[in-house]
Amino acid sequence: MDLTSSSGGAGDPRQIEETKPLLGGEMSAVEGGKLGAVPCRRALLLCNGMRYKLLQEGDIQVCVIRHPRTFLSKILTSKFLRRWEPHHLTLADNSLASATPTGYMENSVSYSSIEDVQLLSWENAPKYCLQLTIPGGTVLLQAANSYLRDQWFHSLQWKNTNLTTQEHENIIVAIAPLLENNHPPPDLCEFFCKHCRERPRSMVVIEVFTPVVQRILKHNMDFGKCPRLRLFTQEYILALNELNAGMEVVKKFIHSMHGPTGQCPHPRVLPNLVAVCLAAIYSCYEEFINSRDNSPSLKEIRNGCQQQCDRKPNLPLRLLHTSPDLVCQEATLSESRLKSVIVTSNEIHVEVERNNTANQKMTASAGNDSEPNLIDCLMVSPTCSTMSIELSAQADRILGCYVEILKILSDYDDWRPALASLLQPIPFPKEALAHEKFTKELKYVIQRFAEDPRQEVHSCLLSVRTGKDGWFQLYSPGGVACDDDGELFASMVHILMGSCYKTKKFLLSLAENKLGPCMLLALRGNQTMVEILCLMLEYNIIDNNDTQLQIISTLESTDVGKKMYEQLCDRQRELKELQRKGGPTRLTLPSKSTDADLARLLSSGSFGNLENLSLAFTNVTSACAEHLIKLPSLKQLNLWSTQFGDAGLRLLSEHLTMLQVLNLCETPVTDAGLLALSSMKSLCSLNMNSTKLSADTYEDLKAKLPNLKEVDVRYTEACPSVHPSVRLLPCL
Template identity: 40%
Template sequence: MEKIIHQTKTSHSWETHTICLDENEIKTQVVSNGWFKTPIPYSKIKRVIAHNKALNCVKLETDKGNYLLQASNSHQRDQWFHSLQWKVTLEQYRGILLNATSATLVQDLKLLVALAVNSHLYISDTYLPVLNIVSQLLSKKSASLSNISHEDLITALAPLVENNQPTHEICDFFIKHCRNAPRSLIVLDTFTQIVHRILKENVNFGKSSFLRLFVIEYIQALNCQNNPSEAIEKFLHRVHGPLSQCPHPRILSNLVSVCLSAIYHCFGSEIERKRNKKGTKVSNLHPAVVSHDLQSVNILNNQKTLSTKYMKNSLQEGKVADDVKTINTENSTLDMNLKESHSKQKLNKCLEETTSVFNIETMKLFVFVMDKILQIDDWGPNVAGLLQPLPFPDEALNNKEFLRAMYPLVERITQDSRDYVIKTLQHSREGKDGWLQLYSLNSPLCEDNGKLFSSMVTALLLPGVQSGKRKKFLTMLANSQLQAIITLAVRESEIMIQLLGEFLELDIIPDEQKQLQIVSTLLCTASGNKMYTELCSHRDVIHTMEGPTYFKLAPNSTIVDLQVLLGTGSWGNLRELDLSFTRPTAGIASTLSRLKNLKHLNLRFTDFNDKDLKGLCDSSLNLESLNLCETNVTDDGIQHLCVMSHLKYLNMNSTKLSLPVFTTLKGSLPSYVKYDVTYTEAW
């Protein structure tokens, strides 16, 4: 803006300038050799006065003279007056606080915070200068602050940081309080709101890792309460909110990021040892540097940044010692070598025991936090999806304590009723391991004899989970987990026996020797022997390319009638099957999946439901027409029809089909498919 400047020390003269209110001074953006040749520091301004309202002027009184700033209108003059008054007042408080004694510091700080909170200025940086003053105070007067109650200082700062992001220095001050007094009421009363705001509004912990470190230390402080589990649950429910859906999408991703980062750094010492082992230097620590107080051993100190392939930015980490020395023992005697080696081994063992206990407990804490987040209904699927690619360092995935801590969480995902949650147990990309491989009986870290592995396979084979990719999933299991499946089948695991039967039925394993292994495994158990006998009889019936191409089952027939019918004779040539008006048909999908050449299926007015439809979609049938008129299917099952790419006609008349699902289905299937959606919401 164009402004007129008038200095009144020696003479009256007007100059036109474009003025900028900088952080510490007033300066002009116009090259001048006049009165405004040098900037005017706020510290030199004694008073700001609204002068000569008729001319819209603001008067600045300094040691060198008085300046008149003339604005173009009264509104602009008032803006200058209040902004300059605010800048000068802040500069005065800066000097007062930096020179204050311990007795008056808290009171002066409260006055500054009250001034900022009650300010009527509507500018974006109202609080930023105040935060900078407080940061400068905490960094320059850290020695004198030790004589002042930290709780009094935090209480004074609370109104300022509850609605504004704390700076690096303020976060360091809060972190020290969390470590030194984790059971203080300030942690529960004041820090909770500050952490809530950080999780709600932060968009990138990579640029503000000190905020993430503060959240980590806050959660560790909650773990020191009388009832840590209850304290953590209350915190999570508070940040989630009272509604069934959390209204702030950033909170979940930030919480998971905090947990993953903390877990990663729990294994930082092991990573560092591996790096030192690969290098040419040997760590030589003096026993005096080893602390026997676990509270003082904190690998999350703000000292050093580590990176991982899963996270672009990570928290900063401290070390017990950074100096690495090379030990030269060429001219030493054998006795001295043995003595020094024994001393070093004893020291390293002591250090490893001290840090490993702390690391394991910290890791268990943040795994517990993720487990609690997973239990919140609307957050559970997203947490499972975020954990699907196993975003942990290799040191964690090869650690028994970590896998033991993650066991309840993975088990909870397995027991979830939602298909898309269960699917996260598989690997996210081809060639990558998932939770299924990690807890497999093939893994050397498996401690439950394949119990969780069996549960995961059972869940992943539920109708609808594979969404038409069941055979691909079975092929993956046959290629990578066959020996584990055979071992569990020998132990009479029903799901593993069923898997081996499907391997043979679908010709998934071409290797003749492996087929013989499977047959021998099935014959060594009673249930396996029965399954193999049934499989052989079904093969004779289904694979014989004879019999009718069309068959209609009589009304009011049951699935038992169909199973008996398909268990004898020759049905390998059947292309069209009419089961309309038969009852009941629940559980018929597994029977129909054996008819490999079936192209047309009529299920009108049956009790065919979503579970059966999901099973039908998971089968390898290439249906061209499907009649679901007046069945019990809903959107939950209909959405899986998108995998039936060979369909030409689909009848969903009088079903509970909604318009959004129908729109999505039409976009997934070929454009030539004809639909009948009469008497549905999509009609």
């Protein structure tokens, strides 16, 4: 039978022919032998430009003909007693099975038992039939049309071909040239993943997959659109980790992706590697998460869905009880149980149902718009506070591998700012944060952030917004991840206080939440904490007299504390002398004066009446802000053409709230410092000529400074947006 006669015409082979009913055909068998069938020309012509999608399952008619051996069996297998049965067949890995194992398909047909697959081609045979030759008989499959029949034919041919491992590798090597400039399609990614899992030590993984994965990491823009590329990258890295050298091979691979220079030339490599690591870490906790009714599955996590958690959790074998009175503890904590959980790749948002007292406290401290912090949620959750987490051996190996990769990434100076920004929202499930091994291993990454002097790095230790917890809270004493009595906490405070966070707001947050740990570390001689306590006293952060006396006793209990407290007392005496009424009301420093000159001048007498200070064209910097904030009557300050920057501006905005006139013309201030001026509600004249002011910041300042009437923003980005009602001033 040729192509034309089989397909009902010379047109599209997919065309559904109009035929007699599926069961209308009569079948005849060769007496005493196999069912008659000859090799079909169509099987040779199918590859002539035609493409078929391989089937995994489908509905089809089945008829089984047994080869007769006796006269009785001939009668029983005659064409008059044959029947067709509808089945939903599945092409499994090893056999052809039915969803309803009855009748002809009561037992599955293994691919190894299929001797031949042919298209039925004898005279008066039913259309669209396949013939499977098996020992002792023949299986006939009848499809609805010729295209579907051909799909079944090629799918069975594919499944029936048992390829060896060497043949698999030969196929991969043959495909490799096609992937030099293209990503592998999803089906091919699955094939590669399977090879990585089954043959991690194969040379194909190193020689063929390495350039493919390198191209994916360099050029992929969104793993969300092609998740199988991410899965393939995960399996490839795990295969490298299975080699004898283990993580050394992975480290060399990451170094090859970064390059030998100090700056990686491929901007997509780091985000893609972090995405792979985060997904792999999520997968480690997938079984643990899905084993409880009150936690979202990974599928729901990836989709950003919300699952109610007010049901009593199931207790899987991997949950090890740390207390025998779990039921009593759960009853006690029932009012503070998690109400809902939302976990996404970008942030962890946990809403907690609290009692009225906790709600009032939270409202008083953070306002009505605040959100419960993650530490409280982890402490409240019974599954995190009363049970420890254990992973399977395989999940434990995967977790160790990808946390180690995060450590390696944090060692590259050029990658650290972006890595800190990506990890700032804490993109891990709460189960991971409650897992001691995970937080202990991740501590190295946080330590690297805390040691980096760049503000864009260590500022990511803080939360992304008010009301949310950051790494600073998680690794501080009392946090779920703290295991070192506050050593990392002290390191984080030291780097934050050394940059632009030496502010009243930061000190106030420490006094409200971490005063106890600060005093304990100061008692142990930690110099950073001693300095923190001194600043709390100097800035009048502590209102309670008993607490002040306790801080003083703590400072005097160590040599370094006693020395710094004596220096504080000396500064307080000098401050009282400086703020004593008297002295000039206007003062102008000579040009080229420095911070040291200003300090000597202010220490020479009383300046309690000083209202107007001009430092124009001097060499003062932000360091002089510590002296300027001691002038209680200062209302006008001229910093024209100085090196006064953002750090000093932030300090002024916290202490000189009564300042009315400020000249910042030709200073290096930026939006980061200018935004802090919004707290100076008395400001009525502001000169920002020739600064790095943006239009958005200018609009924000106008909205938050009600008394601002005179402003100069010439030679800035905000110049076109100035309203006519605001008068431009010359630089005076």
